[in-house]
Amino acid sequence: MNTVRKLADGTEIPLLGLGVWQVGDGRECEDAVRWALEAGYRHIDTAQVYGNEESVGRAIRDSGVAREDIYITTKFAPARRDPVAELEGSLRRLGVDQVDLYLVHWPQGGPTRAWAGMQRARERGLARSIGVSNFDVGELAAVIALGGAAPVVNQIQFSPFEYRRALQDVCERHDIAVEAYSPLGTGRHLGDEALAAIAGRVGRTPAQVLIRWSLQRGLIVLPKSVHQDRIAQNFDVFGFDLGDDDLAALDALDRTGGTATAHEHPWW
Template structure:
């Protein structure tokens, strides 16, 4: 069994650097997909209330026979629930059939409402009550992070942002580093948009791996936490098999040079749910 490296968060909790995401997987298919991921060796599962598949994640976890302490479960607070974070987390826990998650994130800042600041203070209470081991944010821009940190309480442990070779998202990643916040990448493969790039395919040929494996390895070497998603068992396995090679500095730099503000999702400054 491959030992997955971990990233130590700013509160001492360790998160596996490679996890499995379930975005856009129907709940009816989620138990089977997560079961395959767990059997492959993944131990970190990333879901969200708005995905509608927390129940499937919970069923897979319960049926896995794995110790709860060996798993890292993340879920997220949706925009419409920013004013009721306590009830929202309890509902997520019920669907997951868990007493505690390992990481609870505010899914989007939704800056038009400004409700994320009050929600953050509720998340601090939920962490102190033991309902989540760590708290963080997702899709927060530097100005959103600054406002949360200025509250003077808990600094987010994670900021999960869109990040891939076509969108290095430097300002957010640098703000994360400045505040001691781990960067977690969603859409790590840019929905396939970078897999045909010569910088990626040349590295894949050199190492005898797939372009997707090259991009995931690129994330790991940058220190990002990464959560690829697939429902195809062979791809779930291939996405996990990224620890047997190392990209050269020149290969990493060539992939870095693909940055072109190639965002695949909404812009956090304008998305309000």
């Protein structure tokens, strides 16, 4: 299986990355990123509101892996005013000249409010690619209608339990890649009995099955862990396939009705 996807702007993104939401700034975050890079990850996803960009940057610099080999995503905190100024701050904290992907973290203030600033950030070379996060079908349509550079990514909560098929279908029609955050349900999905049965049958962990499902359903996937063994296990998902029956059983775990909504309980 290919391990990268070409985005609509011609850049390539690794299909599997480490998410660092809710990872504490300092040693915890630095260790998680270091362990991920040692395990083979080349995609790290952070955000301004996570408060750990400096730790991500330190871990990357100390890793010995060349900057050009690591795909870095951060996200604009939309309660703030200017995406360009905020990205300049992110770059200082990360210790890099450019991020690979810059996302509007959620559609606060309306879906189009930040987009002109996001395009300026890309035009100035501060970000190679730009996209959105937590945007539903209507919000995506509003951004696309502005013209100019369209989002190349929509990062949303996605797993077999939140199988947002209608939203994914619209994204794919517009060549917007879907990134799955919280693919393990921040751990709450891992004890599901149906999932455990499939994991036992294929000889993999429940987390590996959920990540593999995401990959086979055409998603970029961002599992989070702060445990070295689990970080490594979560990357070991390219050597097996889920069969059609297992995929169908996982699809049936959906609790959203195949929604076009990005989030059931928006926080903005």
